[in-house]
Amino acid sequence: MKISKAPMEKENQETARQRVIVALDFPGKEPAEAFLERWKDREGAKPFVKVGMQLFYATGPSWVVSLKERGFPVFLDLKLHDIPNTVKGAVQSISRLGVDLVTLHAGGGSRMMESAREAAEQAGEKRPRLLAVTQLTSTDQRMLNEEIGIPGTVKESVLRYARLAQASGVDGVVCSGEEAGEIKQATSGGFLTVTPGIRPKGAAVGDQKRVMTPAQAIANGADYLVVGRPVTQAPDPVSAYQAIIQEIIEAEVE
Numbered sequence: 026m027k028i029s030k031a032p033m034e035k036e037n038q039e040t041a042r043q044r045v046i047v048a049l050d051f052p053g054k055e056p057a058e059a060f061l062e063r064w065k066d067r068e069g070a071k072p073f074v075k076v077g078m079q080l081f082y083a084t085g086p087s088w089v090v091s092l093k094e095r096g097f098p099v100f101l102d103l104k105l106h107d108i109p110n111t112v113k114g115a116v117q118s119i120s121r122l123g124v125d126l127v128t129l130h131a132g133g134g135s136r137m138m139e140s141a142r143e144a145a146e147q148a149g150e151k152r153p154r155l156l157a158v159t160q161l162t163s164t165d166q167r168m169l170n171e172e173i174g175i176p177g178t179v180k181e182s183v184l185r186y187a188r189l190a191q192a193s194g195v196d197g198v199v200c201s202g203e204e205a206g207e208i209k210q211a212t213s214g215g216f217l218t219v220t221p222g223i224r225p226k227g228a229a230v231g232d233q234k235r236v237m238t239p240a241q242a243i244a245n246g247a248d249y250l251v252v253g254r255p256v257t258q259a260p261d262p263v264s265a266y267q268a269i270i271q272e273i274i275e276a277e278v279e
């Protein structure tokens with residue numbers, strides 16, 4: 026009897042697809058909508074999208090709500106960093122949008138992260154998961170030590186922030202693929218690692234410093250990959266996105 030591999034392949038595709046977050050770094054609603062239109066024929070396969078500062082400040086919260094209403098999983102990447110009371114209020118407002126992931130800076134400290142957690146919990150079961158940004162993937166060793174004045178290695182700093190973030194009750198961190206594995210070892214209970222700085226082989230690195238290919242990041246324990254320009258600026262964005270999904274599937278088989 027011949028056993029069809031088709032359902033399993035579909036399942037692999039779906040699992041891999043849910044791990045790729047496309048950064049919608051566009052100047053406004055029109056180019057962002059035009060980009061999303063490319064997915065309209067792919068029934069039920071809406072990409073996980075990230076709305077960052079550029080797009081959020083241009084479109085406002087109502088457009089983010091409309092994304093959720095249309096079935097897009099949404100990562101709102103506003104990188105909150107303020108006194109605990111202000112961040113608490115911001116997370117209360119953000120929680121009403123129904124988004125799935127939200128960022129805040131681990132550098133804001135434990136009290137700030139705890140306040141964010143308290144605010145998110147008030148939203149009940151549909152609360153957004155909170156991610157603490159460790160060291161930006163555009164930061165390298167020289168910048169950390171000489172410009173910002175933080176001693177030690179980038180990895181030490183990232184691990185310190187990750188431990189602090191977990192102790193403060195947030196759900197995971199934003200880090201580079203390079204650190205994902207050690208963060209998994211240093212934390213527990215499915216603490217999430219979300220990794221920007223993803224560059225498929227041959228893609229322009231741009232302003233990123235700590236980069237990995239999709240396969241490397243997955244092999245190193247990343248839960249989610251954040252990919253912006255390699256998809257949004259590709260001649261055929263849907264094919265570029267699909268190639269990343271395929272790379273994830275192959276990395277998981279190996």
Ligand SMILES: O=c1ccn([C@@H]2O[C@H](COP(=O)(O)O)[C@@H](O)[C@H]2O)c(=O)[nH]1
Nearest residue numbers: 048077160161162221222251252253254
């Ligand atoms: O440390 C960080 C935190 C967030 N980002 C965001 O991810 C995307 C990456 O876009 P690319 O075009 O793939 O470089 C972008 O929206 C950043 O704001 C990050 O890169 N590093």
